[in-house]
Amino acid sequence: MSTSLTEERIRQIINEEMKDYGVRKRAPPSASDDDHGDDHHYGHHGNGWGPHDWEHGAPHNSWAPIIMSFGITIFLFGFASTFVMNDDLNDTVFNGNYLPIVLVGFAVIISGLLVWWRQDMSFDGHFEPKSAGAPFQNIDIRKVGMWIFLMSEMMVFSSLFTTYIRYRMGTESCQAILDNHATYSNGLPFSPGDACWVPASYFIAGSHSESWTLVLFPDTLVPGAINTFALIVSSFTVVLALKTANRTDLDHEERSRKIRNYLGATLILATLFLVLKLIEWFVGFNIGPFYAPSLLDDGYTIHNEMYHFAGAGHGGEYIDVNLRLSAATFYVATGTHGAHVFGGIIGLVYMTYKAHKGGYSPTNAVSIEYFGIYWHFVDLVWVLVFPAFYLY
Amino acid sequence: MGHKILGRDAYNVNFAMLMIMTAVEVGAVAASVQGAIVEEMVILILVTIGAIKFLGIAFVFMHLRFEEDSNILTLTALFPGVFILLMIVFIAITTPGAPDSLPAWCRF
Numbered sequence: 227m228s229t230s231l232t233e234e235r236i237r238q239i240i241n242e243e244m245k246d247y248g249v250r251k252r253a254p255p256s257a258s259d260d261d262h263g264d265d266h267h268y269g270h271h272g273n274g275w276g277p278h279d280w281e282h283g284a285p286h287n288s289w290a291p292i293i294m295s296f297g298i299t300i301f302l303f304g305f306a307s308t309f310v311m312n313d314d315l316n317d318t319v320f321n322g323n324y325l326p327i328v329l330v331g332f333a334v335i336i337s338g339l340l341v342w343w344r345q346d347m348s349f350d351g352h353f354e355p356k357s358a359g360a361p362f363q364n365i366d367i368r369k370v371g372m373w374i375f376l377m378s379e380m381m382v383f384s385s386l387f388t389t390y391i392r393y394r395m396g397t398e399s400c401q402a403i404l405d406n407h408a409t410y411s412n413g414l415p416f417s418p419g420d421a422c423w424v425p426a427s428y429f430i431a432g433s434h435s436e437s438w439t440l441v442l443f444p445d446t447l448v449p450g451a452i453n454t455f456a457l458i459v460s461s462f463t464v465v466l467a468l469k470t471a472n473r474t475d476l477d478h479e480e481r482s483r484k485i486r487n488y489l490g491a492t493l494i495l496a497t498l499f500l501v502l503k504l505i506e507w508f509v510g511f512n513i514g515p516f517y518a519p520s521l522l523d524d525g526y527t528i529h530n531e532m533y534h535f536a537g538a539g540h541g542g543e544y545i546d547v548n549l550r551l552s553a554a555t556f557y558v559a560t561g562t563h564g565a566h567v568f569g570g571i572i573g574l575v576y577m578t579y580k581a582h583k584g585g586y587s588p589t590n591a592v593s594i595e596y597f598g599i600y601w602h603f604v605d606l607v608w609v610l611v612f613p614a615f616y617l618y
Numbered sequence: 619m620g621h622k623i624l625g626r627d628a629y630n631v632n633f634a635m636l637m638i639m640t641a642v643e644v645g646a647v648a649a650s651v652q653g654a655i656v657e658e659m660v661i662l663i664l665v666t667i668g669a670i671k672f673l674g675i676a677f678v679f680m681h682l683r684f685e686e687d688s689n690i691l692t693l694t695a696l697f698p699g700v701f702i703l704l705m706i707v708f709i710a711i712t713t714p715g716a717p718d719s720l721p722a723w724c725r726f
Contacts, residue, residue: 373691384701442645589650602676612643
């Protein structure tokens, strides 16, 4: 008896097998989806770059994230020893002995990242593995993974906010002490160098701000406000990229071009966010009448223990206050958020490139969705950081 | 995808809402700096708008509503809330002197 296995019959057998392993089959790509020359053609079984073609096209089963985690461990171990706080000097001291460890860690991260990207570049997502365990049955396993990751992220940012609220509520306001003529609310006198709370908004959105080019609000508030709008717009461009990737009425070339443009716009906005933040911290703006000194120039640093706080409504009266607590909570919270934006930029660089190479189609648009969930979370955190640290 | 709010695309409505709300936030602070509104009012505006924006991003952009698996993922997102609540109650809204005022049986 002779049996001829047609392509259709082979697909049927594969589908039956996949059902047992909780793997959903997505629609196979159309000819226009599948003509961009990668090694992901239907039925292809991986290559030397790793098991990225895990059981007929399912993601990702990659060891690269483990390598990256290892690299991050090495990097942070070296980095923490390279820049050491010296209380006697009241400054951060550079220790070059640990620099090689930093570089090795960095190299391991980069190599892990490149391997991961190389594996993903050839994935077009004909199959999406489903979670089998309660309570996530039949939800895409990558989606569950992203949400579990975000749960841990929520804990990270919650601890930062908790610290902020704790110290903000538990430390007397410098303005109140000044209003009380250098006396605490319990009647004890304030000594120069004592800690009290000067919020970051005093330097950013305070009435003492030096320049008011726009009349309505101080120049120092402008970068933060632009950043807020930039993040919201970038969230929307990711949504547009996802919507476009799901469109079947466009040909592959036009769809890829539009996805690339939307992801590229997101990348530009994310970069703008970080650049403005760095300028706001370290450089400041001095463009014609627009003048917004950096927080560093304004003296809002974790080393400043003798800041001349003049407050509002006291003429020449001032008190010398210790800013370390307020500045540390501000820089750690906003810096951690900035690090997440930077992580998003790294992902966006790759995704924009992949879109440019025609790597996204309706069959694997969920990859953009999962990145989008992360990016919206970054936006979500900023929605809380901006009013808490910049405005209040 | 393709869900509607008030008969319009949910993502577009959410985006417009976020932009307008942010403008109101910044405007409220500007008015406060100018002395046009009191600080308590600014705090109320910031908290209210922050909550609305938070829900808009979570429900619409992050698909915690309108999707087949929204409910279980919403519960997943809320799970850390238990720990966050514990942190806020026992750490955030205490004062630096709080441990000193604890009864002896609470201390190690």
